[in-house]
Amino acid sequence: MIDVIVPVYDGLEETKRCIESVLDNRNGTAFNLLVIDDCSPNPPIKAYLQELSAKGLIELLVNEANKGFVGTVNRGMALHPECDVVLLNSDTQVANDWLDRIMVHASIDPKIATITPFSNNAEICSFPRYCQPNPLFDGKSVAEVDAVFASLPVRQIDVPTGVGFCMYIRRAALSEVGLFDEGTFGRGYGEENDFCMRAAAKGWRNVTCSNVFVFHDGGVSFSTEKAERVQHAMAVLDKKYPSYHRQVHEHLQRDPERPFRTLAQLEFMRQSPRRKYLFIVHRLGGGVIKHLQELAEHVGPEVDFLFLKPGDGSQVELGSHYGPYHWSLFFDIRTEYHDLLDLLRSLAVERAHVHHVMGVPDGVLALLPELGIPYDVTLHDYYFVNANPTLTNREGIFAEEKSSRDALCAEAYPLPDNIPVADWRLKYGELMQRAERVFAPTRRCRDVYLEYFPSLAVRVAYHPEWEQSYPYATPRIPRITASDKLRVLVVGALSREKGADVLERTATYRDPLNRLEYHLLGYAYRPLAPEVIQHGPYDDRRLDSLIAELQPHLLWFPAQWHETYCYALSAALRSGLPILASDLGAFPERLEGRPLSFIKPWLSTPIEWHDSLLQIRDWLVAHQDHVISPADWQQVSMEDYGFLYSRDYVAKASEHRLPEGGLPDVEQVALWCCPHKGGVQKLSVREKLLFVLIRLRELPGVHRILRLVPFELQRKIKRRFSHRPIHDIVNEQQCS
Numbered sequence: 001m002i003d004v005i006v007p008v009y010d011g012l013e014e015t016k017r018c019i020e021s022v023l024d025n026r027n028g029t030a031f032n033l034l035v036i037d038d039c040s041p042n043p044p045i046k047a048y049l050q051e052l053s054a055k056g057l058i059e060l061l062v063n064e065a066n067k068g069f070v071g072t073v074n075r076g077m078a079l080h081p082e083c084d085v086v087l088l089n090s091d092t093q094v095a096n097d098w099l100d101r102i103m104v105h106a107s108i109d110p111k112i113a114t115i116t117p118f119s120n121n122a123e124i125c126s127f128p129r130y131c132q133p134n135p136l137f138d139g140k141s142v143a144e145v146d147a148v149f150a151s152l153p154v155r156q157i158d159v160p161t162g163v164g165f166c167m168y169i170r171r172a173a174l175s176e177v178g179l180f181d182e183g184t185f186g187r188g189y190g191e192e193n194d195f196c197m198r199a200a201a202k203g204w205r206n207v208t209c210s211n212v213f214v215f216h217d218g219g220v221s222f223s224t225e226k227a228e229r230v231q232h233a234m235a236v237l238d239k240k241y242p243s244y245h246r247q248v249h250e251h252l253q254r255d256p257e258r259p260f261r262t263l264a265q266l267e268f269m270r271q272s273p274r275r276k277y278l279f280i281v282h283r284l285g286g287g288v289i290k291h292l293q294e295l296a297e298h299v300g301p302e303v304d305f306l307f308l309k310p311g312d313g314s315q316v317e318l319g320s321h322y323g324p325y326h327w328s329l330f331f332d333i334r335t336e337y338h339d340l341l342d343l344l345r346s347l348a349v350e351r352a353h354v355h356h357v358m359g360v361p362d363g364v365l366a367l368l369p370e371l372g373i374p375y376d377v378t379l380h381d382y383y384f385v386n387a388n389p390t391l392t393n394r395e396g397i398f399a400e401e402k403s404s405r406d407a408l409c410a411e412a413y414p415l416p417d418n419i420p421v422a423d424w425r426l427k428y429g430e431l432m433q434r435a436e437r438v439f440a441p442t443r444r445c446r447d448v449y450l451e452y453f454p455s456l457a458v459r460v461a462y463h464p465e466w467e468q469s470y471p472y473a474t475p476r477i478p479r480i481t482a483s484d485k486l487r488v489l490v491v492g493a494l495s496r497e498k499g500a501d502v503l504e505r506t507a508t509y510r511d512p513l514n515r516l517e518y519h520l521l522g523y524a525y526r527p528l529a530p531e532v533i534q535h536g537p538y539d540d541r542r543l544d545s546l547i548a549e550l551q552p553h554l555l556w557f558p559a560q561w562h563e564t565y566c567y568a569l570s571a572a573l574r575s576g577l578p579i580l581a582s583d584l585g586a587f588p589e590r591l592e593g594r595p596l597s598f599i600k601p602w603l604s605t606p607i608e609w610h611d612s613l614l615q616i617r618d619w620l621v622a623h624q625d626h627v628i629s630p631a632d633w634q635q636v637s638m639e640d641y642g643f644l645y646s647r648d649y650v651a652k653a654s655e656h657r658l659p660e661g662g663l664p665d666v667e668q669v670a671l672w673c674c675p676h677k678g679g680v681q682k683l684s685v686r687e688k689l690l691f692v693l694i695r696l697r698e699l700p701g702v703h704r705i706l707r708l709v710p711f712e713l714q715r716k717i718k719r720r721f722s723h724r725p726i727h728d729i730v731n732e733q734q735c736s
Contacts, residue, residue: 002031002099003083005076006090007069009038012045014091014217021142022088023057027099032083033058036076039066068187074179082171087192089165091217092119095143096150098212102168105156105209113173113204114162114196117212118149118260122163124251125208127261128326131252133218137268138324142215148267149213153666156207157256160200160247164192165216173204190233197241210260210666259670262327263663269325269347270659272304275650276349279307280364282356283317286493287567288380290540291463292355295645296322298464302650306349308367310359311675318343329672333363339668341370342661350657351375354431358383365431374436374651379445381564384428385452386421388413390561396496397560398584398602402451429453436651439643441565442586448562461643465570470638473576474630475596477620478553485517486617489552491543491568492522499558499582500524505606506558506613507531516613521546526714543571554616557581558609560602566590580616595628690721 004022008015022033035058037049053060061079063072077085084106086099098117105115118125121133128134137145177199185191196206237244269276279292296305305322311330318340319328331340344367352368352375368375381389388409393399399408406421415424432438432453439461440446446458480486494500507518508529520534521543528534538546547555555572562585563569569590572579579594581587582602591597600612638644664672 001083002029003034003076003080003085004031004088005073005085006033006035006088007038007072007076008035008045008049008090009040010042010045011091012042012048015045016048018088018090018092019052019058021093021095025095025098027097029099029103031099034076034079035060036072037062038072039063070180070182070185070188070191074182077174077179084169084171086166086168087164089216092166093142093215095146098146098214101150101212102209104154105207106168106170108156109205111203111205112156112207113170113199114206115168116159116162116208117166117214118208119165119214119216121216121218122165124159124257125163127213128265128324130255136215146213148264149211151267152211152260152263155210155666157210159206159208160244160251161193161196162206166214167192173199176202177204184236185233189229190237193233193237194240197244208257258673259666262329262673263666263669265325265327266347266663269304269320270663274302274304275351275656276347277303277305278344278349278352279305280352280354280357280360281307281309282358282360283309283311284358287565288356290567291380293322294464298468298645299649308364310361314361315675316361316364329669330675331672333361337363341367343664344371345660346663348657348659349373351651353378354435356380356383376437376439377432377435378439379449379458379564382448384432385425385449386410387415387424390497392497392561398562425452432456442589444562444585444589445564459643461645463565464645465567467638467644467646469570469574471635472573474633475578475594475628476576477596477623477626478577479624480553480617480620482621485515486554486613487517487519487552488613489519489521489547489550489555490558491547491555491571494520494522494524496525497559497561499560500526500528502558502560502606502609504528504532506609509606509610511610515617519550519552521550544574547571547575552577553620554578554580557587559584559587561585563587578616578620580612593633595632686721690718
């Protein structure tokens with residue numbers, strides 16, 4: 001007989017859900033449902049428990065005074081000294097034959113003291129994201145999630161501590177180790193950690209079981225007191241067990257639960273009725289990755305998305321971090337190509353979307369014909385033209401003359417393996433020709449490609465952000481007086497191509513009346529002069545609010561290359577503020593017909609940019625009372641637009657592709673979970689050193705010295721540390 005002990009204090013609906021789930025899910029294991037009313041202040045709870053007790057459905061104990069969690073469960077564990085116990089929080093929910101499966105694990109090794117199942121909210125046992133609360137996976141019921149876990153292989157994962165939301169405890173371990181330490185841990189939190197450490201010291205095992213899932217709300221138990229209790233518990237554990245936090249840290253680093261979380265998600269993906277699309281992409285982050293996330297969110301109800309991108313050496317990373325999924329696997333494309341191919345077939349991938357191939361091994365593109373699936377291509381930049389994504393020369397300036405463009409671009413981005421540019425275009429021209437659809441985010445991007453690939457069928461498709469933001473805000477004139485400086489804001493991670501040098505040279509041009517003030521929200525590829533007020537990296541999710549907080553009068557885009565779309569411009573359009581931009585690439589097209597939008601030749605001198613800013617300032621001051629009507633900007637209607645991702649992206653196939661073969665076993669998944677080198681987009685040692693150098697260069701003395709070092713040398717040094725963009729390295733370090 002097992003005692004399933006549920007301490008109850010408050011939360012009527014949660015308590016009903018918990019108790020009824022235990023009673024409704026019949027198990028072969030005999031159990032006694034022992035519910036302890038810890039002097040609940042909630043009369044309906046008391047009445048509900050008394051009713052269940054009267055019907056003989058539960059054994060009910062009532063505390064005359066509130067004892068707290070530790071005292072309450074100790075009373076329950078001491079009641080029947082011959083029984084093993086399962087502690088179950090009142091805000092949990094169990095399903096199916098949960099108890100039978102736990103007891104199978106208990107029977108495998110008599111030295112197992114505690115068993116904890118997986119849950120949506122259980123620290124090291126959390127699913128799908130580790131050590132954080134999660135909603136129930138993909139909107140499924142507890143029974144549906146648990147059913148997938150029930151299909152996983154039966155394994156025990158040794159852990160430094162169990163988690164008390166749902167924890168089996170063997171009676172023999174209780175007898176030897178003793179009850180929870182009520183004197184030290186008071187009303188609760190940390191008591192199960194202490195018990196597990198005491199048990200381990202006596203040779204007992206604490207394990208997570210691989211094939212049981214229990215829902216945990218986590219919002220009822222200790223909700224208002226948790227922070228204080230956690231702080232107290234951690235201090236106590238540190239003092240009693242100096243190795244405790246080291247053991248936990250080492251466990252977190254190894255993450256032995258990861259293969260099971262991954263395998264469960266692979267099974268969910270196999271069972272999902274949604275179509276399966278594969279993104280092929282570089283590893284450099286930036287706007288391409290933003291577009292992928294945005295696209296996945298935009299059509300998520302219809303499609304499950306995976307990504308495939310290069311890792312270190314010949315390694316590639318396959319994963320899904322979209323919607324409910326959060327997993328990655330690593331394959332050596334030379335030796336594990338067929339394993340990767342088999343997994344994609346078993347997941348029934350039916351379409352691919354090539355977003356970028358920089359650094360992508362040829363073996364990845366070979367998967368497309370082997371899978372026999374159609375694919376799309378999006379032209380995010382001009383890499384397919386000559387391996388130079390921006391078509392800029394070694395100074396980061398657009399190579400305007402087509403006749404000399406390839407030679408100038410090669411100085412900045414040499415063609416890989418010295419391949420002739422004609423062969424390069426032949427290779428990727430064929431890739432694009434075989435695509436079912438080729439997307440360009442603007443007409444100008446399409447037109448550049450047609451200069452080189454005249455027979456290519458390219459459809460213009462503004463990024464999903466345009467559909468989500470439609471219509472953009474009606475422009476408005478910001479408040480500015482004749483005595484105010486014009487606050488000019490530049491947004492983004494500024495390379496030379498995006499106009500960092502133009503910004504600095506313009507900001508340092510002296511205006512005798514001091515009428516202009518320059519701000520950079522983001523950072524530049526090198527430290528800029530103090531005349532530019534820099535606000536540092538930002539979270540894309542906060543960009544709109546940050547622009548509003550800075551209250552600029554004008555947003556400026558001094559780009560020196562043909563931007564194909566520009567997400568920062570989208571934020572500027574959402575703000576409704578005046579915009580000044582170069583006459584290159586996406587800017588004239590996306591600002592066409594918009595009031596308060598000023599287009600200026602991209603090769604303008606700092607003096608010319610400066611004079612234009614003053615003219616805009618004077619115009620804004622003079623037109624403070626002017627109100628712009630929505631009718632003054634005739635934005636293209638959604639109905640008239642040729643292609644919408646929400647309407648046209650998901651191909652209308654007659655039937656879904658069916659999975660081929662089964663999933664790999666958990667041991668194989670465990671091997672693929674960890675890259676042989678590097679990590680899942682975590683900073684390498686070299687990148688951490690690079691981050692330190694980036695910070696050092698901002699010091700005034702270092703800043704002045706670095707201005708004397710040729711940019712080409714700076715870039716060569718940077719690339720020895722990492723080929724990833726500086727803004728990705730800075731952002732990841734800031735968030736770590």
